[in-house]
Amino acid sequence: MSRIAVLGAGPMGLAAAQRAVTLGHEVDLIEADEKVGGVAAHFDFSGLSIERFYHFVCKADTPTFALMRELGILNKMRWVDTSMGYFTHGKFHKWGDPVSLLRYPHLSVIGKLRTGLQMLLTTKARDFHRIEHLTSREWIERGSGKSVYNNLWRRLQELKFYEFADTVSASWIATRIKRIGTSRRSIFQEQLGYIEGGSETLVEAIADDIRRKGGTIHLETPVERVVVKDGRVHLVHAGGKKFKAEAVISTVPIPLVNHLVPDLPQSWKDKYAAIRNIGIVCPIFKLRKSVMPHFWGNIVAEDIDIPGLIEFSNLRPLADTIVYIPYYMPTTQPKWHWEDEQFVDEAFGYIRRINPTILPDDLIDAKVGRLRYAQPVYQPNFRDKLPSVQTPIRGLQIADTCYYYPEDRGVAESIRYGRMMAEAA
Template sequence: MSQIAVLGAGPMGLAAAQRAVTLGHKVDLIEADERVGGMAAHFEFSGLSIERFYHFVCKSDAPTFALMHELGISNKIRWVDTSMAYFTHGNVHKWGDPLSLLRYPHLSMIEKLRTGLQMFLTTKARDFSRIEHLTSREWIERGSGKSVYNKLWKRLQELKFYEFADEISASWIAARIKRIGNSRRSIFQERLGYIDGGSETLLEAMADDIRRKGGGIHLRTPVERVVVKDGRVRLVQAGDTEFEIEAVISTVPIPLVNHLVPDLPQDWKNKYAAIRNIGVVCVVFKLRKSVTPHFWENIVAEDIDIPGLIEFSNLRPLADTIVYVPYYLPVTQPKWCWKDQQFIDEAFGYIRRINPTIQPNDLIDANVSRLRYAQPVCEPNFRNKLPSVQTPIKGLQIADTCFYYPEDRGVAESIRLGRTMAEAAERC
């Protein structure tokens, strides 16, 4: 039995702590926020418990299903036929299946055939090592053509990554396409899942299991320092509390690591400092009227500065319409400093552009959530940039969502890596 501190109670930290305590270790899960969950945490939204940042389940999310079975909540998964669309040239066009592609009016037949073939082959690829050296732009232009990149992708990438738009890994984009493309009932019908009650159902089940097995969960307890002595972790300082430990699993954002672990070797600090991140401002609307019949609607319009919107209530049935509008922004962008109401006003104006039947009195409520470190910037050969999870300091493992690469941030990947780290801690 080891004394293990897990830093950060997002899905990865929860999964690591739950696995470690199940293996028989003494575990303290330490979290700065007032609740568990990280990006998957819920908030109270005019009487509705809902995620601050939208989440969904795909058919390939095996780690989620395995953990839910272990926790006795596998009956909480629900599957829904969903769809996606493009809003461009002032109109909404269904997307994501062969018929929609053929009917799309803004691509030539050759462009449609090349796009369809590239997307199909991507869903069948075993891995993406052969395109790892390419940027997403280079890969799409080689497969579908430069004109397709300009029509379908360029604006989306610019609004997701700004000055980094032409530096994004082809493998990262391809992994996202594969995950969504393989979550289908047929080639004509996308099918996504949600957890009954939202992500909170899984988060609280993990937290309850940790407590039931003797683990401690310490909320509102920001970590100040991981103390190292004689080359191994000895202590975690968090506020007025000191945790004597034999192992640390850190799942906090990588940009915070060098401050928390000042005894790391300088070459490791340099590796962490070289990993870039983008922030997110996510506006959530509660409306009286549906905006779109689609779950996900990409937006390609030069005068609309959001890459899309997600009508979450088209996935998880709710009494009112719930729409997420994410703004991914480097914190160097002037818009990052906007007040919440400025984001609400602009985003609601865009919603009314997309669906002119929406009126001001259809807005019931709105909320804005922010994260400074939300989206890692994954360039080609990004895996070579990542240090190993096990650091040179004995008993110290460090990872965050960028270590899922080429997979994007997601609860399933959080569970997979969190459990792997807990099992590795047992061998340290």
């Protein structure tokens, strides 16, 4: 069996290390942070253990269920009836089922019929190869119409992707619609899941299994370099230490790879460098009152500079209201450099505009999470731009969340890719 170094202890790195050690390999899991989990890690929010960035489970997330069953924690899975709303013209409108679509006041009858048909066909589609060459805007305008794109989608895409808004892949947005659209109890009722105790329940169960089977997890050990000898991996320098490795599985963000693996061919470095990412700043609020009856609310208002908010406590029952407000943006935007307090002040102001009954005294606490490489910018034919997972350096595999395309970032895809890479090592 091989000695394998896994770089990064987010969900994909954890899944890779767990599978590798289960197969009998010697495993070093190397992580820069003080705890495992990556974007699924928890933090202490005034006595509440909760995710840094919100997570939910869909009924199509079979890799998650399989690993939970293997770890003996599938009984921790919980399902909740949830809903989506659109905030526009000063009020929330329920969204996501046929009745809500028909009652929505800001689309024409033709627009509603075309939208309903496009969403239905999307949830029934086996794959999206036929629209791979299209942008999301082109696909939505062809299916639902330009007025529907302008009313429901334009503002959301501009506030998430900014200058890249008109270059986003149709396959990616269609796959997101299908994943959510098939996670239902009926045609009228969306149903999403959470893990009792939060994502930390799964993350820590994986870490415990790695240790129990003989793997070693090295925290606060940032990777410095992958050393190559005679065309294959030889060592990993991390945290001032040297780790011998016959195989390396890298799950760190792709923008870091060229620095960590200087021996890659230039043609591969160029491909990695061409993959664009945008960041996220995510204020998290603990409130005494509910903001809305929905789990997630899209916001379409020209004078509100957020695409939506997530009332997480409408999914996972908690003592207080927990709301995430994700600001996605390229890190070249001036707003990226705002202080945390500026984001908190602006976002809480938007909460009070959306629900004027919320008063300043209803704010219990607020924190801000930041991630520089949060969302790959998926363009049409994106998979053609990706280097293969197995690199020209023998024993070295490289992937991050952009490899899930056309799926979006998610724990289920992280588990699937991590296990696949471990089995190929």
